[in-house]
Amino acid sequence: MSSPQAVNAAVDRFDPAPSKATSSLITAQARQKREFDKLQKRLRRCVGHAIIDYRMIEEGDKVMVCLSGGKDSYTLLEILRNLQRNAPVNFSLVAVNLDQKQPGFPEHVLPEYLEKLGVDYHILERDTYSVVKEKTPEGKTTCALCSRLRRGSLYGFAEQIGANKVALGHHREDILETLFLNMFFGGSLKAMPPKLLSDDGKNIVIRPLAYCKEADIAEFARQMEFPIIPCNLCGSQPNMQRQVVKEMLAEWNQKHPGRLESMFKAVTNVAPSQLGDRQLFDFKGLEAKQADLMADRIHAFEVGS
Numbered sequence: 387m388s389s390p391q392a393v394n395a396a397v398d399r400f401d402p403a404p405s406k407a408t409s410s411l412i413t414a415q416a417r418q419k420r421e422f423d424k425l426q427k428r429l430r431r432c433v434g435h436a437i438i439d440y441r442m443i444e445e446g447d448k449v450m451v452c453l454s455g456g457k458d459s460y461t462l463l464e465i466l467r468n469l470q471r472n473a474p475v476n477f478s479l480v481a482v483n484l485d486q487k488q489p490g491f492p493e494h495v496l497p498e499y500l501e502k503l504g505v506d507y508h509i510l511e512r513d514t515y516s517v518v519k520e521k522t523p524e525g526k527t528t529c530a531l532c533s534r535l536r537r538g539s540l541y542g543f544a545e546q547i548g549a550n551k552v553a554l555g556h557h558r559e560d561i562l563e564t565l566f567l568n569m570f571f572g573g574s575l576k577a578m579p580p581k582l583l584s585d586d587g588k589n590i591v592i593r594p595l596a597y598c599k600e601a602d603i604a605e606f607a608r609q610m611e612f613p614i615i616p617c618n619l620c621g622s623q624p625n626m627q628r629q630v631v632k633e634m635l636a637e638w639n640q641k642h643p644g645r646l647e648s649m650f651k652a653v654t655n656v657a658p659s660q661l662g663d664r665q666l667f668d669f670k671g672l673e674a675k676q677a678d679l680m681a682d683r684i685h686a687f688e689v690g691s
């Protein structure tokens with residue numbers, strides 16, 4: 387399929403008296419462009435809503451966009467760049483890639499891409515690959531330690547360059563997968579918040595793609611022809627449990643359209659009194675609450691009579 391740029395060019399070259407074949411080609415291309423515009427608008431709308439709902443970006447913010455070279459982070463940068471041009475608040479963007487020194491990492495790809503865009507950027511070099519290889523026992527998955535080290539390096543760097551927000555490319559499915567992984571293996575009802583204060587209190591992390599569907603992002607990345615860098619250069623096996631949950635969610639979604647939307651809504655619509663966490667809800671104090679309610683009712687009755 388041609389890229390949106392190629393489609394634009396084809397539509398621009400529109401011949402006022404085209405042959406039948408040319409005309410149907412142009413119609414198909416125009417349709418494709420329309421679909422792409424709709425997709426782009428949908429992603430922008432979802433990001434805009436998430437930013438407003440969680441007050442992710444404010445006037446004067448310096449947002450560090452973590453760019454791994456995967457479809458999600460390229461999409462995040464692209465949509466934020468667009469919002470930056472149209473948003474009612476002024477904020478700056480700086481893209482940061484962490485070169486983890488994985489063998490075969492194509493060092494030139496991101497600098498070339500970012501130079502072409504004219505985006506402010508840094509490539510941070512940290513050999514977390516050797517640390518992960520050294521510390522992880524043979525046969526064990528390396529992703530957990532790798533992600534922890536990556537997070538530490540990026541958060542520290544954000545502070546160094548004065549970025550007060552760190553934007554990550556996690557999307558709706560990442561959030562739901564994490565919810566189920568925590569339930570299945572961690573015994574806790576928690577997901578991945580759209581906005582978060584880091585444990586040491588130094589960084590505010592935002593996930594502007596929180597409302598976006600992974601399928602939309604994948605399609606956008608494909609049509610934009612982003613120069614994707616795979617995340618398996620380290621030779622690690624993919625996280626099997628996450629993969630299993632991903633497939634489970636995809637199957638549910640196929641059999642019961644709308645289920646993922648409903649589950650995501652549930653993440654943003656929690657009723658602590660209908661769960662069992664004693665830290666979140668005062669179950670022991672229900673009798674006292676009941677007595678207060680009764681007293682209020684009696685008082686209202688006496689005043690009214």
Ligand code: SF4
Nearest residue numbers: 528529532617620622
């Ligand atoms: S696949 Fe490799 S680079 Fe990606 S998170 Fe896992 S260990 Fe790190």
